[in-house]
Amino acid sequence: MLLTSENQTLDSYAPGLRERLYDHGLLANEGAGSTAVADWSATGGTSLIVPTSLGGAGASAVDAVRFQTAIGAVAPSLAAATTMHHLSCATLFEAAEDASQDERDLIRALVEGGTVMASGFSEGSPGGSVFRPTMTARRDGDDYLLSGRKAPCSLSRSMSLLVASALVDGSERAVVLVFDGAEGLSREEFWKSPVLAAAESDALVLDDVRVGADMVFLTSENDPDDVHEMTGYLWFGLLISACYLGVATRMVERLTERDRLDPKLFASALAEVETMRTALHAVAREFDEGARGGDVSARLALVRWSMRDALVRVQSMVREAVGGFAYMQDPELAYAFEAVQVFGYHPPSRRDTADRLVRWARGEDFRYV
Known part of the structure; x- marks a missing residue:
């Protein structure tokens, strides 16, 4: 078996997930009625790379690579989609290095709650950067109003939380948390190819979504060198x-x-x-x-x-x-x-x-x- 170590790693961090995925089979995992994301969430996959100090499983990069390789073998849409979840997690726990205790407690609560996170970071463009924000936020009293669009956005239908990068008032960079159901947040069909369609990569559109200050992590000061x-x-x-x-x-x-x-x-x-x-x-x-x-x-x-x-x-x-x-x-x-x-x-x-x-x-x- 060429995937023995990968499968063992998957079983260690998400017991039962491999059996579910193989029982369904690749075509079902990739189809319109796929339950792969729900299976992954239910078996503990959401906290894979988050440090144990923040309530996560604390997987090493090598183990995380093995974990995703094992998933990719039988559910490539799930592996691709959850990579964006893990990017959101990484962004949060990196921000936690310089965060207040209240902010760290928030991140821990999200992790321990098995929150499924979509990634609202910008896409690559010629001459641009995958991390330069395409969303904008402006201060409105004690809150922020966030606008922009992420397309494609994996996990757009299963996510409970959008973790997005934004440019605040035209100058400061920030990581912004937006919960599903927020007023001004909507979805649009985007991914029309049948290949990797189960990654749920449709568009999320934000139109003056009001976000509390406690959900905005300003990064210009605590991460000036990116x-x-x-x-x-x-x-x-x-x-x-x-x-x-x-x-x-x-x-x-x-x-x-x-x-x-x-x-x-x-x-x-x-x-x-x-x-x-x-x-x-x-x-x-x-x-x-x-x-x-x-x-x-x-x-x-x-x-x-x-x-x-x-x-x-x-x-x-x-x-x-x-x-x-x-x-x-x-x-x-x-x-x-x-x-x-x-x-x-x-x-x-x-x-x-x-x-x-x-x-x-x-x-x-x-x-x-």
Whole structure:
């Protein structure tokens, strides 16, 4: 079994989740009636990477990568969607480093309550940043009025809380918490592709949503160098990569179940998967050892760059190994072929990353924010 350690990690942090996902099967997990998000929430997956000091499971980056890889193998929509939840969690517990006790108590209550969090951070754009806010907030007495749009926004239908970045009064950056049901918060259909549709990636629209000051974490002062945001993006990069590593690993694993198998073709596909796994785990271990900032971010960017090409090669080799009849008669495998392609659509763009990598190789600090 190529996913033994990953499955063991999943079982350790979310007992019963793997059984539920495999009992339903990949197509049901990816379908319109999917219960995968509810299963994940019910089995304790929401607190995975949150430190124990804030009520979480305190998983290491290596364990979190294994956890997401195991989920990606059988429920890629869930793995992709929950990566955004974990990004929101990371943003909050990074902000808690400089937060008041009341703010830390709030974060702990959210974590211990199993709150499902959607991420309202900005998408990548050419010449822009995945963390520069696209939402705006303005002070109105003791409150703030938040406006903007996040599309796509994973977990848009299951979320209890939106964790968004915003520019306050045109100058200060902030992390803002908005509970589902707030006046002025609405949803719009966005994701029309059947691939990864169960990630619930529709649009959230905010029109002067009133938010109390206790739900606004101003970051311009406590994170002037964007270290917390960079750390959140490291979590995102590791976990979104793990999602697609899981899809690819399961494709290769399924080749071992076939009676007729070209050993050389299998070994080539297996080598691609194991190389991706080794590289991703190396960055995760570096993170667990305390690495933060530009250099580890650049190495993760390079891993993601190489994975994009490696995933295409794995998909191509598995297609060749199984042949046309298997493709026609195995809808799970056909779905996996399509799902693995989405890896290349996650921000930042290759164009933006390439420019930053060139500058890093020339001795400049690597930064996304």
